[in-house]
Structure formats: C-alpha cells, structure tokens
Amino acid sequence: MNKSIRNRTLTGTALALAAATVLTACGGEGTSSGAKAADSATDTPAAVKEPLVASFDGGLYILDGKSLEVTKTLKLPGFNRVNPAGDKDHVVVSTDTGFRVLDATGQAFTDIEYKGAKPGHVVRHAGKTVLFTDGTGEVNVFDPADLGGGKKPEGRTYASAESHHGVAIELANGELLSTLGTEEKRTGTLVLDKKNKEIARNEKCPGVHGEAAARDEAIAVGCEDGVLIYQDGKFTKVDAPDDYGRIGNQAGSDASPVLLGDYKTDPEAELERPTRVSLIDTEKKKLSLVDLDTSYSFRSLARGPQGEALVLGTDGAIHVIDPASGKVEKKIPAVGKWQEPLDWQQARPTLFVRDKTAYVSDPSKKALHAIDLTTGKKTTSVTLPKSTNELSGVVAGH
Numbered sequence: 001m002n003k004s005i006r007n008r009t010l011t012g013t014a015l016a017l018a019a020a021t022v023l024t025a026c027g028g029e030g031t032s033s034g035a036k037a038a039d040s041a042t043d044t045p046a047a048v049k050e051p052l053v054a055s056f057d058g059g060l061y062i063l064d065g066k067s068l069e070v071t072k073t074l075k076l077p078g079f080n081r082v083n084p085a086g087d088k089d090h091v092v093v094s095t096d097t098g099f100r101v102l103d104a105t106g107q108a109f110t111d112i113e114y115k116g117a118k119p120g121h122v123v124r125h126a127g128k129t130v131l132f133t134d135g136t137g138e139v140n141v142f143d144p145a146d147l148g149g150g151k152k153p154e155g156r157t158y159a160s161a162e163s164h165h166g167v168a169i170e171l172a173n174g175e176l177l178s179t180l181g182t183e184e185k186r187t188g189t190l191v192l193d194k195k196n197k198e199i200a201r202n203e204k205c206p207g208v209h210g211e212a213a214a215r216d217e218a219i220a221v222g223c224e225d226g227v228l229i230y231q232d233g234k235f236t237k238v239d240a241p242d243d244y245g246r247i248g249n250q251a252g253s254d255a256s257p258v259l260l261g262d263y264k265t266d267p268e269a270e271l272e273r274p275t276r277v278s279l280i281d282t283e284k285k286k287l288s289l290v291d292l293d294t295s296y297s298f299r300s301l302a303r304g305p306q307g308e309a310l311v312l313g314t315d316g317a318i319h320v321i322d323p324a325s326g327k328v329e330k331k332i333p334a335v336g337k338w339q340e341p342l343d344w345q346q347a348r349p350t351l352f353v354r355d356k357t358a359y360v361s362d363p364s365k366k367a368l369h370a371i372d373l374t375t376g377k378k379t380t381s382v383t384l385p386k387s388t389n390e391l392s393g394v395v396a397g398h
Contacts, residue, residue, distance in 0.1 A: 048072075051104040052352070052359060053082045053091045054368070054388040060093070061384065062107050065354070065393060068368055068382040072107040079345050083122035084395035086129040086144030091392060094119040099131050099140075101147060104394050112152045114140050120165060124395070125213050126172040132179075137163035139178055141170050158196050167211050169219060175199070177219055177230055179208050189221055189228065202228060202235040212252035212259045218282035220259050222247035226287060227261065227280050238280060238287050247278055249298045256307030257283040258323035262298065271342050277301075277311055279326055290326045292319050297340040299390075302353040304373050310358065312351040314338050318358060318371070332376040334369060335362040347389040354395055363387035 050065030060080065062072040081094035082102075089105040098115035099122070102108075117135025124130075124144070131140045137160030146153035156176070160166060164181035171177065174194040180187050180203060188203035207224035214220070218231040226240040227247050240247070240263075247261040261278040273295035279288050294313035302310040308329075309321035316338065317331040335349050347363035357379070358371040366387050370380040 047105045048107060049105075050088075050354070050394065051091075051107075052391065052393040053093075053102065053104050054361065054384070054392075055080050055082055055390040056384075056386040056388050058386075060102070061388065062104055063368070066380070068370060068380050070384065073385075074102075074107075074109070080390070081119075082390050082392040084124060084392055085122075085147060086124040086127075086395070087147060088394050088396040090144065090147045091394060092122045092129070092131070094122075098133065110147070110150050112147065112150070114152075118165075121167040121210075123167060123169045123211060125169050126217070128170045130168050130170055130176075132166050132168050134165045135163055137161070137166065139168045139176070141168075141176070156196075158192065165209070167209070167221070169211050169213065171217060171219070177211075177221075179221065181208065189230070191230065200230075200233065200235065202230075202237075204228065204237050207246065207248075209248040210250050212250035212261075213254075214252045214259050214280075214282040215254055215257045216282075218257065218259075220250060220252075220261075220280055220282065222250060222261060224267075227259075227278075229280075229282055229285065231282065236285050238285050240278075240287060241289065245278075247280075249301055250280075251301040251303050251309070253303040253307040253323075255305075256303075256323050257281060258307075258309070260301055260303065260309040260311070260321070260323065262296070262301065263289060271340065273314070273340055277309070277321075279309065279321075279323055288326055290321060290328070292328065294319075295340065297348055298344070299348065299350040302351050302358070304353065305356050308373070310351065310353060310373075312349060312360060314340065316349075318351065318360070318373075320373075330376065332358075332371060332373070334358070334360040334371060335367070336364070338362075338364065345389075347387055350389075350391045352391045352393060354393055359391060359393070361388050361391050363389065 052063040054061045059076045060074045083092045091102045091104045099119045101110045101112035116133035120134040121132045139158040142153040142155035162182045166179035168178035176192040186208045188205040190201040205223035205228040210222045220227045220229045224246045229236045246264040250261040259280040263278040264272045266272045276289045294315040300312040309323045311319045316335045350361045352359045
C-alpha cells in the first residue's frame, strides 16, 4: 500500500467514503466502507478448482481459475480487499468489521473472523499467515492449514504499543517482525521471540511500509529513504540513491535474493506516477533502479515462477525484468493503455500471478485475461457483469 505522508482534499468518491467506517488498505493510504456480507440467494454450486476472487462495487465474484467463468456472486457492500489465505481453498477478505475468511473453493464465507477496525496487511510466509489490524495494532498469526475445520485456528497474538498502519511477518524460527509507529508517525520495526519478548529493534526506517521476503529468508520493509533488511538476527539499512526515495510496496520470491519494489521521489506530489522500480539485492545489500519508460500502480508488482520481476505498466504491458541484471527481457501485451486514478480505491488494471499464469483485469472493459508467462499468449479472456477492482485467489504455500 502506498501510504501518503500528507492529507489530501477529499473529492468525488473519496468524500462519500470519508463519512463511512474506515478500512485501511495496502495501496494508498486511505479509508473504505463496508457492510456485513450476505451470500447471494442462488444455490451454492459444486466446489471450484483453483478459484479466483475479484471484488466489485457491491460484492465479490468467485471465478473458475481455468475458464474464468463466474461461478458465484456474493453480496458484500462497500470497498473490500482480497488476499490469499495461504492454502488451496481460502481467501482473506478485509471488510469494515475486520478480516473475514472466505472458502473460495466452497464458495461461501466461513464463520472465521478477526474483528477490528481498519484491517490492513495480510502476509504469508514460512507456513504461517499474519494479519495486521491497523485500528487496534493487533497482530494475529495462524497456520492456514487449520482453516479447513471452519473454526478460528489457535494462533499467536501480539498487541503493538500503539495502533498504526503496519505489517508483521513470522519467520521460520518463530521470530515475529512487526512495525513500530503511531497514527501520525512510523519509524521502524522490532523483532520478538516466540514468547513475544523483544530481542531486536531498528528505528532508522522513516515511514516504514510493506514487506517482502527474499531467498534465504531476507526480510525487507520499505522506508522513505530506502529499505531495512532483517536477516540472521541482524538489521541492515540500504539507502536509496535520493534523499527521499520511498519504497512502499515490494514483491519477493524464494527463487531470488533480489526484491522488487516501487520507487517514488516526490514527497509533495498529490499522486506521483513513477516510471522507475527498485531492485534490492539482499545478498549484496545494494539497491538499483530500472526505468520502464512507463508508470505503474501499487497493484502492478508481482513475481514469476522463476523469480522474474513483473510490472504491469500503464502502457498496458507486463514488463518482465531479470532481477539479477535489471534488464527488461520482454514486454507481454495485456490490456490497453491506462492511467492510475487519484483515488487509490478506484479501480485500475490489476496483476495477480499464480504459478505460470498472470491474471490481469481491465475494469474499463469489464474484462479479465489469463496470460501464459512462458509463451506470453492470452489463454483465456472473459467479459464480466461488472467492472472489478481487487483481484486475488487461492495460493497454497509461501
């Protein structure tokens, strides 16, 4: 989520949303509203294989991952966010009441809910899924394999000293890295042992936002002046080449030691539309920039099956970058040209990658495409009943 360091004048859609209950997101610092969900009145079809979930104004579509057919429509008023839960069946939906768990394969909401204002980041790593609730500062950790029972899994909890827009991740050894901050200012991260005892902290990461994990479990969080890496019990700060070089959204891969990040340099911009992305080498502890000659949004970053860095540009193409060399190896046509809207909650083309398939939405045409990353060819394209906003699906493993 690309959280701005300044307040903006609310106009249009944002004015309507400002009066509603807030829900912090992961792409621009903002708010959203929602109401309790009600399933559509239609009978639930048979289980869906490899389902996708797309949000629209008023609900969610559950789609077959192969045919892209809409198999179920769920009513869910308001702005809602979707993330993989970490197993082959479930998706986590952020609503105004908290995080709700959707059985996407079974096409129905479960009774599992992590209540709290402003549900934010959902992180999957090392067999655990971690939820951060911005409005309370509460962190919840659970094994996604336990979601199948239909009851809230037994898991770990941690209460931040103060509520803030944050993120947390549990490492394979049980250490928990979580952000530090208040509603006005965020400064860095701390690390807790299995008993939630603080064992390390670093507050040299102004505006800390977002996380990603690279090969050999190098964990990075974004700062307004670079990134902060935690690995093998030690923190390393990697400075940006600019005094203000903000990295707020990152994408990692177990196949690569290099992380993909966004990169912004104008703290005063109402909405900066950057054309450069950052590559953070967690082995060499170095940061480099790649100019794409096109802008992108916070929903544009992903990784391919071999660790390729993928960026959906406003030129309509998926830019495939070799993370080791920084070379743009190819551009895969996906959608038409587009521009990022000022309001981060407004729909824009979104990239979601699972295995060798890139799924790209085109809200302006109510379209959804499945693209084979190996061949660069579209395998399936459909027109949906309504324009979609967020796009995600089930993803087993981390």
